[in-house]
Amino acid sequence: MYNDGFGMKVKLYSYWRSSSSYRVRCALNLKGIEYDIFPVHLVKDGGEHRTENFQSLNPKMEVPVLEMDGLILTQSMAMMDFLESRYEDPKLFPESPTLRAKAIELCEIINSGIQPLQNLGTLKTLEAFYQIDRGQWPDWIRHWISLGFKALEVQLAKRTDPFSFGKRPGVLECYLVPQVYNANRYELDMSPFPRIQKIYDRCMQLEPFQLAAPEAQPDAE
Amino acid sequence: MYNDGFGMKVKLYSYWRSSSSYRVRCALNLKGIEYDIFPVHLVKDGGEHRTENFQSLNPKMEVPVLEMDGLILTQSMAMMDFLESRYEDPKLFPESPTLRAKAIELCEIINSGIQPLQNLGTLKTLEAFYQIDRGQWPDWIRHWISLGFKALEVQLAKRTDPFSFGKRPGVLECYLVPQVYNANRYELDMSPFPRIQKIYDRCMQLEPFQLAAPEAQPDAE
Numbered sequence: 001m002y003n004d005g006f007g008m009k010v011k012l013y014s015y016w017r018s019s020s021s022y023r024v025r026c027a028l029n030l031k032g033i034e035y036d037i038f039p040v041h042l043v044k045d046g047g048e049h050r051t052e053n054f055q056s057l058n059p060k061m062e063v064p065v066l067e068m069d070g071l072i073l074t075q076s077m078a079m080m081d082f083l084e085s086r087y088e089d090p091k092l093f094p095e096s097p098t099l100r101a102k103a104i105e106l107c108e109i110i111n112s113g114i115q116p117l118q119n120l121g122t123l124k125t126l127e128a129f130y131q132i133d134r135g136q137w138p139d140w141i142r143h144w145i146s147l148g149f150k151a152l153e154v155q156l157a158k159r160t161d162p163f164s165f166g167k168r169p170g171v172l173e174c175y176l177v178p179q180v181y182n183a184n185r186y187e188l189d190m191s192p193f194p195r196i197q198k199i200y201d202r203c204m205q206l207e208p209f210q211l212a213a214p215e216a217q218p219d220a221e
Numbered sequence: 222m223y224n225d226g227f228g229m230k231v232k233l234y235s236y237w238r239s240s241s242s243y244r245v246r247c248a249l250n251l252k253g254i255e256y257d258i259f260p261v262h263l264v265k266d267g268g269e270h271r272t273e274n275f276q277s278l279n280p281k282m283e284v285p286v287l288e289m290d291g292l293i294l295t296q297s298m299a300m301m302d303f304l305e306s307r308y309e310d311p312k313l314f315p316e317s318p319t320l321r322a323k324a325i326e327l328c329e330i331i332n333s334g335i336q337p338l339q340n341l342g343t344l345k346t347l348e349a350f351y352q353i354d355r356g357q358w359p360d361w362i363r364h365w366i367s368l369g370f371k372a373l374e375v376q377l378a379k380r381t382d383p384f385s386f387g388k389r390p391g392v393l394e395c396y397l398v399p400q401v402y403n404a405n406r407y408e409l410d411m412s413p414f415p416r417i418q419k420i421y422d423r424c425m426q427l428e429p430f431q432l433a434a435p436e437a438q439p440d441a442e
Contacts, residue, residue, distance in 0.1 A: 060330060060372035071319055075333070077298065078326035085318035097306035098292055105299035109281060112296070112333040117343065129361060130351055140350060151281035 010035035013057065013065040015042045015049075016217035019115055019178035021064040023076045025217075026174040029208030031087045039219035042120060062121070077104075077111055080171050092171040103165055103172050106155060110175040114148035118182070141186045145179065149193045152176075156195045162202060169203050177203050181214065231256035234278065234286040236263045236270075237438035240336055240399035242285040244297045246438075247395040250429035252308045260440035263341060283342070298325075298332055301392050313392040324386055324393050327376060331396040335369035339403070362407045366400065370414045373397075377416045383423060390424055398424050402435065 012028065012035050014021035028035050040063050041048045048054060049061045058065050058074045066073045069086070073079050084092050094100050116122060118141040126132040126140070156164055164172040180200040183190060190197050203209040214220055233249065233256050235242035249256050261284050262269045269275060270282045279286050279295045287294045290307070294300050305313050315321050337343060339362040347353040347361070377385055385393040401421040404411060411418050424430040435441060 058372075059375040060334065060369070069319070071322070073322055073326055075326040075329035077329050077333075078322045081325050082318060082322035085321070097303060098290070100306070101292070101294055101299045101303035104302050105294055105296040108296035108298050108332075111329075112298075112337050113281065116333050116337045122338065125364070126351075129364070130347075130353055130357075132351055136351075143346070143350070148281070151279075154280040 008068070008070075011038055011067040012036070013038045013040050013054075013063050013067075014217070014219075015040050015063050016214045016220045018042065018063050019119070019182055020062070020076045022178035022181065022212055022214060023174045024064045024066060024079050025212035026177060026209055027080055027083055027092060027171070029212050030090065030092065030169065030174070031083055032090075033083070033087060037218055039217070041219065076175075077107065080107075080174070084171075090168065092174070094165045094170070099165055102155075103170065106152060106164065106172050107175045109148050109152050110179050113151075114144050114179060117144040138186050141182070142188045145183050145186070145188050146192075148179075149183070149188075149196055153193045153195055156199070163199055169199075169206065169209075173199065173203050173209075176200060177209055177212075229289070229291075232259055232288040233257070234259045234261050234275075234284050234288075235438070235440075236261050236284045237435045237441045239263065239284050240340075240403055241283070241297045243399035243402065243433055243435060244395045245285045245287060245300050246433035247398060247430055248301055248304055248313060248392070250433050251311065251313065251390065251395070252304055254304070254308060258439055260438070262440065297396075298328065301328075301395070305392075311389065313395070315386045315391070320386055323376075324391065327373060327385065327393050328396045330369050330373050331400045334372075335365050335400060338365040359407050362403070363409045366404050366407070366409050367413075369400075370404070370409075370417055374414045374416055377420070384420055390420075390427065390430070394420065394424050394430075397421060398430055398433075 010028070010033055012021070012024060014025065014037050016039070040054060042063070049063060055061055057072060060074060062074065064076065064079070066079045073082060080092060094103055123137050159165070161167065163169045164176070176196065177200055180196065210216065231249070231254055233242070233245060235246065235258050237260070261275060263284070270284060276282055278293060281295060283295065285297065285300070287300045294303060301313060315324055344358050380386070382388065384390045385397070397417065398421055401411070401417065431437065
């Protein structure tokens with residue numbers, strides 16, 4: 001069991017269907033780090049992420065939040081970087097600076113290029129600002145996933161490794177798997193993205209990804 | 222002059238008002254790296270970023286694109302990481318893993334939390350999908366900048382360094398300055414964000430930020 005010297009286990013504030021939380025669950029599982037899940041319900045009663053208590057953890061009112069080593073971190077890319085420096089093996093990032101930068105680039109296509117445009121907060125803002133109701137959300141969601149996946153597929157198709165950057169899954173798989181989960185949830189046609197689909201299928205054979213899945217979470221509904 | 226051994230200078234495909242391009246100009250200037258700007262006009266004739274030529278550089282059809290060491294990179298966070306590994310001094314990231322993770326966290330509040338929701342591509346998609354025309358864009362833009370800046374201000378106000386992480390500007394300033402530029406462009410009231418404003422004002426005294434400003438670019442209009 002991970003122990004930070006103060007007898008504290010790693011804490012992850014998470015929501016089962018939050019794709020950013022799902023990423024960090026994948027990374028913790030790949031690294032073999034034990035952690036306790038603290039569920040934060042994003043829907044019930046206007047959302048537990050809006051409570052004063054939770055805002056003191058994350059003023060941006062979002063999951064995930066990672067608490068370890070006396071440090072409170074938000075933003076999945078910051079968590080990936082910290083987990084990599086804190087636990088050397090197995091590596092999540094490629095070791096060559098060039099491939100490392102490429103891995104970050106492809107993560108960001110999802111992290112900044114897809115997810116922020118189709119997460120629940122954005123959809124609710126579309127509704128509040130412009131009365132775009134939930135019946136219209138799936139088209140918007142599929143648009144952004146498809147646009148990002150087109151660029152990802154072109155870049156990933158240039159590489160022939162079983163996973164995106166080698167023989168084992170790493171940081172990009174932690175972003176890819178939750179985004180494909182969302183694509184499936186909103187019935188995006190995945191046939192234009194065979195390389196992404198193949199990597200997803202390989203990941204879903206592996207326990208770290210199976211245990212990170214939304215349906216495997218204590219707060220799954 | 223930077224030389225990659227093939228006699229190639231660093232190339233930055235950039236648009237003067239693109240805040241992601243602006244970030245990378247700041248970083249290159251802070252590191253003292255010489256580079257050539259290749260302007261890509263995002264507005265004229267439907268956008269030069271949509272041409273086949275540009276898509277072969279970046280299938281996601283976005284600036285900036287950085288070309289160096291025979292490597293083509295998109296996504297500003299990937300560029301920051303690569304520039305840091307390629308040019309040690311001056312450092313853009315804090316050296317302690319904890320502060321480094323905090324710096325990435327705060328960059329991501331802008332990189333994934335603000336900018337994607339208010340960039341030109343998103344605004345045009347709002348117009349195409351829901352007929353939200355340009356007269357309605359400023360309220361939407363101010364909403365997202367304000368939401369992100371509230372969280373940033375809380376976190377930055379805990380630190381008393383002249384810049385966000387020390388006595389010199391680093392990676393977070395490369396994100397903060399272009400985002401404040403956008404806030405000013407859309408007349409966001411900055412009075413709730415005194416710490417952000419102070420860091421911005423300090424940066425704007427410095428040549429690397431002055432030379433990176435949109436109005437100082439060869440393609441400024």
